[in-house]
Amino acid sequence: xxxxxxxxxxxxxxxxxxxxxxxxxxxxxxxxxxxxxxxxxxxxxxxxxxxxxxxxxxxxxxxxxxxxxxxxxxxxxxxxxxxxxxxxxxxxxxxxxxxxxxxxxxxxxxxxxxxxxxxxxxxxxxxxxxxxxxxxxxxxxxxxxxxxxxxxxxxxxxxxxxxxxxxxxxxxxxxxxxxxxxxxxxxxxxxxxxxxxxxxxxxxxxxxxxxxxxxxxxxxxxxxxxxxxxxxxxxxxxxxxxxxxxxxxxxxxxxxxxxxxxxxxxxxxxxxxxxxxxxxxxxxxxxxxxxxxxxxxxxxxx
Numbered sequence: 001x002x003x004x005x006x007x008x009x010x011x012x013x014x015x016x017x018x019x020x021x022x023x024x025x026x027x028x029x030x031x032x033x034x035x036x037x038x039x040x041x042x043x044x045x046x047x048x049x050x051x052x053x054x055x056x057x058x059x060x061x062x063x064x065x066x067x068x069x070x071x072x073x074x075x076x077x078x079x080x081x082x083x084x085x086x087x088x089x090x091x092x093x094x095x096x097x098x099x100x101x102x103x104x105x106x107x108x109x110x111x112x113x114x115x116x117x118x119x120x121x122x123x124x125x126x127x128x129x130x131x132x133x134x135x136x137x138x139x140x141x142x143x144x145x146x147x148x149x150x151x152x153x154x155x156x157x158x159x160x161x162x163x164x165x166x167x168x169x170x171x172x173x174x175x176x177x178x179x180x181x182x183x184x185x186x187x188x189x190x191x192x193x194x195x196x197x198x199x200x201x202x203x204x205x206x207x208x209x210x211x212x213x214x215x216x217x218x219x220x221x222x223x224x225x226x227x228x229x230x231x232x233x234x235x236x237x238x239x240x241x242x243x244x245x246x247x248x249x250x251x252x253x254x255x256x257x258x259x260x261x262x263x264x265x266x267x268x269x270x271x272x273x274x275x276x277x278x279x280x281x282x283x284x285x286x287x288x289x290x291x292x293x294x295x296x297x298x299x300x301x302x
Contacts, residue, residue, distance in 0.1 A: 028109045028272035039276030040106045042283055047099050050287040053294035054092055060297060061089040084146075086163040087139040090170065091242075092293075094132045095286060098249075101125055102279070109272055119182065126181045129254070131174035133200040136246060138166035140207040143239065147214045191261065197254050208243045212236060234296050238289075245289045249282035 028036050065085045101124040107113045108121065142162065145153035156162050177196075180186070215228065215236045228236065256270055256278075 027111055027114070027268075029268060032268060032272035033110060035273045035276045036106055036109050039279065040103075040110065042280050043099070043102055043106060046283045046287040047103070050290045051096075051099070054096055054290050057092050057290070057294055057297070058089060058096075061085050061092070065089060084139060084142045084163060086167055087135060087142055090131075090135045090167060091139060092290070094128060094135060095290065097124065098128055098132070098286075101128060102283075106276075118187075119185065122181050122187060123178050126178050127174050129194060130177050130196045131170050133197050133204065133250075134170040134173060135166070136242070137200045137204045137207070138163075138170065140204050140211065140239075142166075143235075144207040144211045144214075147211050194254060194257060194261070197250060201250065204246070205243070208239055212239055212243075215239075238293060238296065241285075241289045241292055245282070245285040248285050249279075252278045252282065 101121065104113070104116060104124070105121055108116050108118075145156065145162075173196075215232055253275070256275055260267060260270060
């Protein structure tokens with residue numbers, strides 16, 4: 001099995017093995033480029049639509065969190081009382097990084113930027129597959145505790161500064177794994193990058209589904225979604241959209257990386273034909289989440 005792979009090639013002069021930055025499998029064959037072009041066009045369209053509101057969300061959340069700048073109404077913003085603003089800020093930051101990674105991945109495969117080192121892509125992907133699941137699991141845990149165990153959540157928020165601790169741990173853990181990827185020169189399908197996703201994905205699903213169930217059952221007689229107050233109903237659909245988008249985005253891509261970890265054959269077809277077609281729907285769903293959150297933002301926060 002070629003899991004922990006060193007990028008090497010055999011020198012024609014003396015047969016020795018020396019590090020190499022690229023190989024033929026890093027590019028798409030001419031007959032496969034049409035699929036990647038379709039994917040690149042979809043990515044350009046979704047990025048154009050999603051990038052401005054995503055930046056606006058980050059700016060607004062930053063203003064709420066740290067009390068800097070001005071709110072959308074032109075008045076000085078104040079620090080938010082919502083402890084999850086920091087985790088939501090990180091989540092949309094990871095979304096921006098995912099757009100950056102996918103754009104660089106497509107341009108590399110199309111030979112638009114052939115000099116781009118695969119290690120840059122590997123580090124970006126490792127960041128997304130470690131920090132992303134950690135942050136979204138922390139966010140789902142934050143929502144779960146706030147809805148299901150509100151009394152315990154208040155004590156945890158005040159005494160442990162839960163969002164700050166989770167954020168620091170997420171980025172420290174991500175930097176450590178990124179360092180391992182750089183030092184060991186590991187490929188993007190290495191178990192080092194995939195381990196965190198497989199470990200946390202079931203926990204994220206459980207916490208989110210449990211929170212959705214608790215929201216729907218909240219209060220006496222509340223057995224229908226229409227019975228919820230507007231704020232809880234907005235949070236309910238936001239959690240649904242995040243859950244669906246995360247699964248649509250993560251499972252196909254991680255599944256393909258896992259396949260590549262055990263089977264060397266067919267890498268070009270996998271990443272130049274299958275991936276572009278499969279990832280169109282996740283790109284659209286992620287854009288929907290960004291637009292939904294942006295449109296549902298209120299001066300007091302979601």
